Structures are given as structure tokens and as C-alpha cells.
Amino acid sequence: MKTSKAIEKRTSSRNFLKKKVAQKLINKIISAGGGAPSAKNTQPWLFVELNDEQKTACVKELIKEANKLDFQPRSFLLATAEAINQAPVLILVFATIDDEFFHNSYILSIGAAIENCLLQATELGIQSLWNCDMLAIDKSFFKKLLNIDYDLVSGISLGYNPNVMKAHIKKPISEIFINNNVNNK
Template identity: 40%
Template structure:
């Protein structure tokens, strides 16, 4: 698919609003993703304007707390990048939040069976996000899949808790850049055929 080849992570967006019809089409693509046992473990929340600004402010507060508390002690070198992601969120016209309504907190002690369900759900949500960013690409909308929310996990896990466990975010907007394709590992280094 040309969308797979053309998709890029966009970090600079135009200020132009994204039409509601396009956002709906992008979300429908996510809803059509495959999921383990057809559980469809997702809930999408669309943030624009003040709601998006509030989210980025809470994220910044959480990142600031992480710089002293250290939920992710071996990842502190990425805190500056997480702050940059908050700036990207401010600039993007739309932010999609992806929740798992049945998701478990990082702090919960889970049985093996529940860990398997959690992993299967995360794979399902990943498929939905992939559909979202490919549909966005097909519509001329740039996207950025955001996992830096985990640097503000404690604060953001309380944000809209009624939707479930926040797993990721996707920034959307008309791109104001055209980045080149980033390097990928060589095919021979990541693929094995066994008989």
C-alpha cells in the first residue's frame, strides 16, 4: 500500500483545522481494526482547542514530576524529548486519546491469564492505531503516534479515568513538513525462515 510507504511521523503541523468528517473517517478506520476475540478494547477521545491545551499542561506537570520521582529511571535521558512532544501536541490541531476500557494500571499485580489478556488488548489497540495513521495518510493528514504519555503516567492516568486505561495518543493535522523516511533494520537482520 502506498500509505505504508508514504506514512511519516509528523512533528510540525499547519494551524488549519481538520474537518470533523475527516476525523470521523480516521476513527472509523481504527474501529475496523482486528482485535483479539473481537473484544475491541478501545475508546477514542478527540481533543481540540482548550481540551487539548489542558491535556498538554497536565502532561507537562507529570513530566516535571517524573524528573524528580523516577517511575522510568533508565529513561530519564528522554525527558527533554517528552517535553518536545508536549509542544507538538500544542501545535497539532487534534489529539486523539486511545483508552482501553478494561485496561489495567501499571501498578496492578496481575495473574498470568490477565497479563495475557492485557497483552492481547495492547496488540489490538496497536492495530487500531496503525489503521488510524494509515487512513490519516490516505486523507492527506499528518500524524504522530505518541507514547511519551508514560513520562506523565500518574497524572494522565487520572485524566478522563472514566474511559479506562490511557494507552497512547495520536496527534493529527495538516503537515507542515515532509520528512524523509527514517532508516529501518535490514530485512535479513529481522526475518528468519524456519522449516
């Protein structure tokens, strides 16, 4: 699949079949993440694939955090928890390097890696959900669960959607791009 096709087809999935994703496909997706550009080539990411018990523990913890919140954020978090629960695969992405000065550079690098993962998943016919609502969960929870002391940046859920999904319509280029280069029209 061409990159342009993968970009066009990728869309967030919140419904998943129970069907497992082959480990070699997951490895390919993570390798694509590792191929992303990063600030000073620091590759400041660690991808952790959870087992079923760990995934269930995360879902329960997210529901617990959601129930402490007001109606609207609570409903968002609960919807994310439901999607994570359905997806057979949950990958957590941690920042292995961070500091105040280069914080954005490291986080953007991880964002690039995650997008690579999602595009690779799309090419493989696997649906995905990039989720940050899991950031509501305290760092100490992951330390206890995974013995990992890094900060969580995002979760990636992977699996197979029961339906053929249509990507969202995005803003046209005229709305997102100002071309001041009059010599290049």
C-alpha cells in the same frame, strides 16, 4: 492509495500547521481504527477527540509531569508536549477492557487499531504522531477532565506538516526476518 504506499509514506510528524482537519476525515480515520483485528473481537478501544481547552490542559499537565523528571526523559516529554500542542487534533485512545491474563492481547489490539488510523491518515494526506509520553499523566487527571475511568493507552495527534516529509529508513528484511521454510525460496 495502495496500502503498501501508505506504509511507505507514513512517518511521525512533530510539526504541524494551524490548519484544521475536517471532522469527516477524522471520522474516517477513527473508523479505520475500529476496523482493526482485536483479541476475540473485543474491540477494546475508545477514541476520544479533545476540544482545544482539553488539549491545552493535557499539554500543561504533560509539561508539569516532565518537569518532575531528569534531563533526558524530561526533554523527550517536553518535545512531545510541543508536538501535541502544535497539532490541531488530539485523539486519546483508552482501553475499555483489561485483565492481567489477556493484557498483552488487549494492548496489541489497540496498537493494531492505532496503526490503521495512521495509515488511513496517510492516505488522506494527513500527518500523525502516535504518542505514549502522555502516559506520564495520572489516570485521575483524565477522569476529572473527561469523566472517563479507563486507562489511557496512547495519544494520536493529527494535522498537516508544513513540509514534505521523508519517511525514516527502516531495517532491511534480511535483518528482521528469518525464513526457515527452505521449500519456499
